[in-house]
Amino acid sequence: MPFHLMVYIRVVLTTLVTITCLLGDNFVELTEHPVLRALVDNGTHAVIGAITGIAFVIQFYDKITNCFGWSLILLCFLTSSLIDLDHFIQARSWNLEVSFQDATNLLRRPFLHCTTIPMVIFSVFIWTSCLNYFKTSLWLGALFCAFFTHHTRDAIRRGYWMCPYGTTNALSYIYYVLLTIITPYLVYYTYSLCSSSAVQRLLGFSTKNESRYSSYKYSVV
Template identity: 35%
Template sequence: MASETEKTHALLQSCSTESLISSLGLGIFCLVADRLLQFSIIQQNDWLRALSDNSVHCMIGMWSWAIVIGIKKKTDIGEIVLAGFLASVIDIDHFFLAGSLSLKAAITLPRRPFLHCSTVIPAVVLTLKFTMHLFKLKDSWCFLPWMLFISWTSHHVRDGIRHGLWICPFGETSPLPFWLYVIITSSLPHICSFVMYFTGTSQVMSSKHGNYIHV
């Protein structure tokens, strides 16, 4: 159990200059990347638009998790890549709903596919945490539910600027203002870090990464 001094140090680390600069950089990246994707050369090509959009999802997921854990070891790179994969793999449900590998079919769906329902995120996170507890994986893989949460949430929030959030069974919100998307995305690693701290996950991960989680 961490002492009060250690807990205070962990919380101070969460507001470190390094983490705040990284979050500012993430916000700027979101702003610039989504503006660049509006160029006609990208919008007029389905494959280029889809790959570019998915790549931005991936980069935001990677950047967000890098802020959460910091990059202290080479092994941290694997986690960061996994976070990017989780942030981008959601879009595979477009092809499942389309019942086809055709990109045209996948981007012209009559409704949103199931992984784009935001209610799915807490359901999957809680199920994952329960499963890990059941199989006694809560220490070695304790980061996974939080990684999935931050990766999928960043994807949903970014999609929200075009389509709003789909919150089953309550329906859809209005499209999110662009400024709100940037603020939420750049703040998400800090929110995740604080929740991890209060649930005790950050203390377990600190021994794994050799430092306190410093968002």
């Protein structure tokens, strides 16, 4: 893909995720009906996850198939939304109003909102990237993007919950938007660094054989 086209795609995706953050967050604040607020809040998480997934996948456009690429995007989309299911578990109710009220109670943070989870995922992602497990690395990278962008959006109200160590200060809005934008690119560059020949030689791995999945091609429809 030409460099100027990649830059154009990144600008478009950055604009889309910024607009989604602004519109979604403002709509949640302005909406008084708790069920509608819960739906919009979760929908905003899902759309941000989908856009983040696209931004991550497009970096590997020449190495993966269309099917695998869309699977990664779908994983980001669904995970970003389904993380909030733990509110129902925490509230012990499938009532949207009850679960949304539970979501705003800082004393009852549900288990999937523990930011230690994406940190562990990212650590395993680095390990698999260094070992050249290409497809596994991309699954983990996409999963991390979904978790971390969801937690980052929640952090503007209550900070990151780094269990068992406690909670950070609330994140400023500008940092939330910037972190959401750069997350997929940071994950991609981390993979590129870990799988580089210099790191492979440093770790004592052979660089003669590429990952068994590197022959997969991703042709843009």
